[in-house]
């Protein structure tokens with residue numbers, strides 16, 4: 001693994017020099033530090049190295065450094081260097097989670113051997129974590145961002161591909177399409193998954209409070225600020241900050257946000273000292289930010305910082321074949337939430353759901369599923385054809401084709417992908433069903449009950 005480093009902390013210079021020499025001769029990278037707090041600033045859950053620290057030092061001592069490092073990462077290997085008579089203390093520290101200890105004076109080979117073993121352990125820990133997060137992330141994406149349409153399969157692929165990068169991401173899509181679901185899936189699939197996901201709805205922040213809400217403040221920063229408070233950005237340390245409805249952020253705040261995104265640092269209200277900020281930003285917008293920037297409503301420099309990677313979540317009208325299956329899933333989820341048995345969904349209802357437009361996208365479909373699970377009237381007409389407002393294709397032939405596709409998808413869903421049951425239910429020949437599925441790009445696999453391709 002690259003970047004493996006030994007942090008060696010001792011307040012005595014000659015000991016630092018001697019250790020550096022021994023470790024470098026053994027081909028190991030070493031960073032020598034004279035104070036514990038300098039080392040602590042480097043320790044993190046993904047730090048690919050180990051720590052060797054003297055116990056007795058002015059300021060923060062080695063034991064404090066060990067405890068605080070283990071708070072950050074309980075599996076971080078810390079090797080303590082003890083003076084004569086401190087052995088009992090060192091044993092106590094090992095019970096608290098220290099990796100090993102070296103008693104002064106120690107032979108250089110003892111130092112090198114102990115460090116090598118600790119580095120091996122560290123490598124294994126980080127590899128296991130990366131593997132777990134990959135597997136967990138894949139499950140999370142598939143379980144939450146459902147849909148078998150080509151668009152949703154491609155979206156999940158992209159999320160997986162960018163999760164491990166540190167790039168900021170802009171998610172665009174119409175209302176209720178699942179932008180927040182996509183943002184959470186991205187976070188879960190990334191190496192930040194065990195750190196916080198902070199959701200900030202930019203449209204819901206009161207303008208007067210927005211700065212202190214996001215940046216935090218020191219005590220006395222303004223009347224009523226009796227004690228210091230972390231802002232939402234700082235709550236996201238090590239994790240992801242999701243800026244929902246970014247298009248609603250007032251212009252003066254956009255300028256401040258630009259600095260944060262650029263410098264990865266924030267200054268609390270009432271302070272002059274910037275603090276480093278390790279977060280990934282994911283922003284979401286319902287409107288076309290390029291157009292908003294062209295019209296002067298959104299800062300273009302902020303837009304270019306945020307849209308390093310752009311993900312587009314498709315409307316339901318672009319992936320009609322997902323609608324029936326999604327409806328079934330949402331009805332089942334709703335029934336479980338309301339502690340009711342999952343109701344049978346008549347074919348006519350599924351047809352109506354499939355044939356209708358859902359301008360409010362998955363959120364609106366989910367509301368309909370909730371009503372259905374509660375036994376309430378769906379209010380969408382029995383066949384529902386043409387019930388939704390204006391996103392339908394223009395010509396009659398195109399509209400009919402759209403509805404034919406949706407009805408076939410609904411029937412395939414109702415029959416769990418069984419072709420025989422589907423062509424019989426639709427009164428088609430086997431050949432006619434095949435031809436129509438081919439014409440509309442519908443694959444049987446997308447409707448079988450096996451969830452592997454969710």
Ligand SMILES: Nc1ncnc2c1ncn2[C@@H]1O[C@H](COP(=O)(O)OP(=O)(O)OP(=O)(O)O)[C@@H](O)[C@H]1O
Pocket residue numbers: 144145146147173174175176177178179180181182244284286362363366
């Ligand atoms: N692929 C999906 N599978 C299951 N449920 C979904 C999916 N996409 C969205 N949902 C559900 O639909 C609802 C709306 O999703 P979400 O809040 O992510 O949309 P949004 O695009 O962020 O909305 P808005 O633009 O209004 O902020 C939520 O209840 C969410 O759980």
